[in-house]
Amino acid sequence: MSNNKIDGKQIASQVTEKVQERVERLKEQGVTPGLAVVLVGNNPASQTYVNNKTKTCERLGMHSVMIELEENITEQELLKHVETLNNDKKIHGILVQLPLPKQIDEDRVIAAISPLKDVDGFHPESVGKMMIGQPTFLSCTPFGIMKLLEYSDVEIAGKHAVIIGRSNIVGKPMGQLLLQKDATVTYCHSKTKDLHTFTKQADILVVATGRAKMIDASFIKEGAVVIDVGINRDEHNKLCGDVDFASAQAVASKITPVPGGVGPMTIAMLMENTCLAAENTLIN
Ligand SMILES: Nc1nc(=O)c2c([nH]1)NC[C@@H]1CN(c3ccc(C(=O)N[C@@H](CCC(=O)O)C(=O)O)cc3)C=[N+]21
Numbered sequence: 401m402s403n404n405k406i407d408g409k410q411i412a413s414q415v416t417e418k419v420q421e422r423v424e425r426l427k428e429q430g431v432t433p434g435l436a437v438v439l440v441g442n443n444p445a446s447q448t449y450v451n452n453k454t455k456t457c458e459r460l461g462m463h464s465v466m467i468e469l470e471e472n473i474t475e476q477e478l479l480k481h482v483e484t485l486n487n488d489k490k491i492h493g494i495l496v497q498l499p500l501p502k503q504i505d506e507d508r509v510i511a512a513i514s515p516l517k518d519v520d521g522f523h524p525e526s527v528g529k530m531m532i533g534q535p536t537f538l539s540c541t542p543f544g545i546m547k548l549l550e551y552s553d554v555e556i557a558g559k560h561a562v563i564i565g566r567s568n569i570v571g572k573p574m575g576q577l578l579l580q581k582d583a584t585v586t587y588c589h590s591k592t593k594d595l596h597t598f599t600k601q602a603d604i605l606v607v608a609t610g611r612a613k614m615i616d617a618s619f620i621k622e623g624a625v626v627i628d629v630g631i632n633r634d635e636h637n638k639l640c641g642d643v644d645f646a647s648a649q650a651v652a653s654k655i656t657p658v659p660g661g662v663g664p665m666t667i668a669m670l671m672e673n674t675c676l677a678a679e680n681t682l683i684n
């Protein structure tokens with residue numbers, strides 16, 4: 401199986417092409433979708449993602465502002481910036497890049513973002529709506545993975561989806577979205593005993609462990625679809641996933657690479673969510 405790579409970059413460009421058309425329609429009605437990205441401190445990885453996000457905005461004709469704040473900013477000051485953006489009519493989506501410095505309570509900052517502008521889908525109101533299947537902003541990474549599966553014609557109903565990772569922004573919502581499409585879902589995590597037993601049963605395996613190349617072919621059932629959410633640096637400082645791609649590719653029926661898999665989809669879905677937030681202002 402050599403031609404089994406899922407091209408996330410290509411699928412992301414198909415998604416953003418559709419977003420671009422929606423942006424044009426909005427502009428005809430006098431609305432330019434606007435995204436504010438708030439970056440606290442100077443984590444170089446965060447800076448790369450944030451730059452990718454603002455560049456994509458510009459390419460799609462959207463308005464974007466980047467707010468860069470000092471590492472030692474207080475929570476109160478950060479909350480004031482969020483409040484200003486909540487009240488800014490030119491801004492339809494607000495993203496506060498995580499992680500935040502340790503003096504700041506992330507939950508409090510997320511809760512301060514207006515649910516109408518919560519394009520990350522991290523606000524408790526968005527998460528609650530997602531859980532009960534109501535329309536809302538969906539967390540961009542799991543939302544992007546659902547699109548990848550759809551565009552790659554992966555059947556979900558009745559399949560066993562195994563997720564390794566239980567973060568609020570990837571693992572947990574991933575399981576819910578797959579469940580909504582009638583998968584049988586198993587969550588695994590760092591305390592799971594005998595991980596192989598579970599992963600070997602997966603028809604769809606989503607890997608978000610945060611540990612470089614941890615999952616090799618020995619964890620994977622022949623013909624499984626493997627989705628790699630990881631972004632790590634290997635011993636040569638090269639970008640790599642949580643999956644050992646060369647090993648896993650030999651047994652998987654379809655597999656996402658890193659880079660060029662889930663990452664570009666995350667950004668594409670952020671653009672789609674921002675566009676939706678702008679459209680919602682015309683309806684309400
Ligand atoms: N509030 C918030 N929302 C996020 O959505 C969010 C966040 N915080 N904190 C960090 C993570 C990570 N994340 C990525 C987005 C794009 C790529 C991406 O574009 N990756 C490219 C390569 C990037 C590179 O070259 O380094 C790829 O995989 O092909 C990666 C990671 C969004 N996150």
Ligand SMILES: [Mg+2]
Binds near residue numbers: 500502503504505506
């Ligand atoms: Mg913190």
